[in-house]
Amino acid sequence: MQDRPLDVAMLMRRAADVFPYKRVVTATASGEVEATWGEVVTRARRLAGALDRLDVPAGARVGTFGWNSQRHLELYLAVPSAGRVLHTLNHRLFAAELTYILADASDDVVFVDRSLLPTVWPVLDGVRHVIVMDDGGEQPIPDDPRVLDYEELLGEEAEPATVAETDAASLCYTSGTTGRPKGVLYSHRSIVLHTMTVLSADGMAISERDVILPIVPMFHVNAWGLPYAAAMAGADLILPGPRMTPADLAGQLTRHRVTVTAAVPAIWRGLEPLLPGLDLSALRLTVSGGSALPESLARSYQETAGVTLSSSWGMTETSPLVTLARLGRTHDGLDDSARREVLCTPGRPVPLTEVRLVGEDGEAVAHDGVTPGEVQVSGPTVASAYFGASSSGSSFTADGWLRTGDVGTLDRDGYLRIVDRTKDLVKSGGEWISSVTLENEIMAHPAVAEAAVVAVPDQRWGERPLACVVLAPGGAVTADDLRTHLAGRVASWWVPDEFRFVAEIPKTATGKFAKAALRRRIAG
Template sequence: MLGLMQDRPLALPHVFHRAEEYFGHKPIVTADVTGEISTTVAEWAQRVRQLATVLDTLDISADGRVGTFAWNTSRHLELYLAVPCTGRVLHTLNIRLFPEQLVYVANHAEDEVVFVDRSLLPLFWPLVDKLESVRHVVVLDDGADVEIPTDPRVHDYEELLAAATPFEGRFEIADENTAAAMCYTSGTTGNPKGVVYSHRSTVLHSLITLIADGAALSERDVVLPVVPMFHANAWGLPYGCLLAGTGLVLPGPNMTPAAVAALLERHRVTVAAGVPTIWMGIQPLLADHDFSALRTILCGGSAVPKVLSEAYREAIGVPILHAWGMTETSPIATMCTLRTQHESLTEAERADVRARQGHAVPLVDIRLADPATGEPQPWDDVATGEIQAAGPWIASEYYRGEGSGAQFTEDGWLRTGDVASVDRYGSLRIVDRTKDLIKSGGEWIGSVELENEIMAHPKVAEAAVIAVPHPKWVERPLACVVVKPGETLTAEEVIAHLEPRVARWWLPDAVEFIDEVPKTSVGKFSKRTLREKFGGYQVAASAAASTTDDGRT
């Protein structure tokens, strides 16, 4: 027996038409090079309709890949809807990839056109002749004082829109499994791999941004996505905001702490999202601004130090909402909110809970497995294993099947490469990446936990821990520490700070002070860069490593 419900595709045209019909009066503010540009959803929607016909004028294939090389702006948001609503595939190019990686992903995806912010032309244009399938480059003029190349392939975005007849009627996507967008992994090992999002997966994922035990977006909100629109669809926020009817504030090219803090205050932002480094940068400015409208600070990309979240709670009354995911999970897979079982906890205990990555959101399943054997691990918050994920917005393979074999299990679950423990309520606590675990004397040391404890020191700005060779224990932890401006710190002080906090055999054998922790293209700590820098580093046997707490030697 079949259900008797209408068979309507879950597709992005619904998101567009809902925003156009119900929320035309809502504001969209973009900070560009020259100041701020304010528009409304109704004006934005009209430009989306014009852009839809521009794609036809440029003779982009029915399912052609449309590249973007752009900041978070209303123009980029126009592309977010016009491209998939006309059946094409939005390919957001990560502006922080190395040039050879950018060339690789644009060629691998077979981009036919790339829309480029004028301020980013100096990064993009030197590569254009290496892009084998790109026939057009459309410049989004954000007011930057950058020369626009004189070339028959180059077009002005505003001129194209002005000459275009708006698409009339309703956009239609017949098959919800049609590709809507694609994003490449950050390529920390080997070439980046393509993740292709369907209309169905994108709509379902967008709904998750509206749930109560999450970002809980509503029509009353004003949202500032600091997370780049070239990174996993800005965590689904652009589509979620259009579904909910929120106001939008888009930061453009200036994402300095001072600029972001000013936007938060001036526009009475209620929900903001960014990686930990963004919130680290803004932390010293908390006392200088009125953030009283802010109710949710969404953070992901890497583990949020507990000391950072608590600093926000103490300063403005709003702790950081921790989320976990990756490009392959669209990316939201878990969110950490306090539950009824936490009501009796002390504030310090609640801080420990908020430092976790939280529960799987509805429709996502997670499990723990031994990385080597695949054996399931118990949810007792003690045993650790690799997180594996399944769900309607979890990748099933990579574009063209490249690199898929090692990343997916025989029964179709995604192997995330993150190591975690899970408590009896299903709350996830990330321990490390499988490639970042430190194997010392046959036992595992979690670098993330060590980093969080080091960053709890009041004089530490950032810290990353990597494995270095050891003559007896094979690997030992090396702490790479960034000291806050104006402060002084010694290796002995770092170790003394850690001694009451971690097992004795976890103590780093050495501490190196560095100017900054290198970052990946998506703002995570680049431990690969640190491993390359300290590749020849070898520590001698030390007292810290010689005896474990239970007497093992």
């Protein structure tokens, strides 16, 4: 067989040669900008030439601070195909974290959307060039010789560099919920294989007919692979730019008749009040990931707008998709409630990924849907070590599997359920309590918007669950009401001794509950 590398340039060629007329639409401060895949690829090749003229070394990291936009998409294509490494950075992180990440990655040049300049400029001291992408923001541009204009850089096209499929293509750092952020380096091969997984029938089944809106940020694990999937499939790609309000997102979903979209539960919660007035009939796949999908939220979308939310699960270390909740033949005949319950689980492993459960004794756990074990994953889209100064430590097993830190069960049909993070389980009287299950049951109460459960010390039982609750707008409920609500839903000894009603629950930069910060706040 022909020995052709699986590389990002392959995705570029397919988008330009087969689907040059398909659309890429970006929301801006003043409206929308539309281009074709052919135009995007041409500009990406010109951008690759600019990296040569800037003398960016081969294999060097090229940082980006950008919204979901056409220019960011051009960087997705240009940087890896030019033999450099795309390093997407999360501008929502604290300055100390960004300073650490930039130093650990040794970024040579950084591309920044103009509207983000005030946020990230203080951490860019060690960068050789700062290239500003004008996203319509009115923020002043620093008078500094390192600052260059994106559009002025674009010149002659450059041919793709010669790369091996195992060469590094992109870099993303974990959110640092357990210590310092850790770098995960993706190869050209892993990106192409993950793209094919997303396109597969047991993945997201993306095709040329789709209109894709990745709400998940492009700085977060390659936007879950959706930009690359759109390029390979020739799907229309709709990008929200800096306009991330629920009203803006709702407008794009309806105006462009979006068929596939993906975001974290916090986004779906924000859109929920707008559902009664929206025509979302074009949506065929609405993916939720990043944290557990509450059944109450899925029910609201189904009953109010006829939209089915599908849960997914993965990590920065896994490119990220590992499992996706899709209904199988085994679920034929289930009623709506039972089907929704299945779709709120992480689902079944997608092609090219393997999942196993390991008990505290190091032995394999039965796939009976009941017995929990640590979730471990492997496959060609899963990291084997961390990049930079971070020690891989105990994150990987002796036989090469990634230890996810999640505890879950697998049933006989291969469907995964996440019970908890190992560090978030509550051990009360020698028995485990799942904070995730408790949170979902509390959030099933109509007066509750969000709930996070953490362990607190208890003299008698060792630990007991404490629930922090955010009320829905106009909602009113007492601790006794919630205890009554939980009766029959969970074991009586699972019911929290204390409920604290709070204005908000601290979250990580990627929208997950920041349990460590919550525990510190409670301890204080």
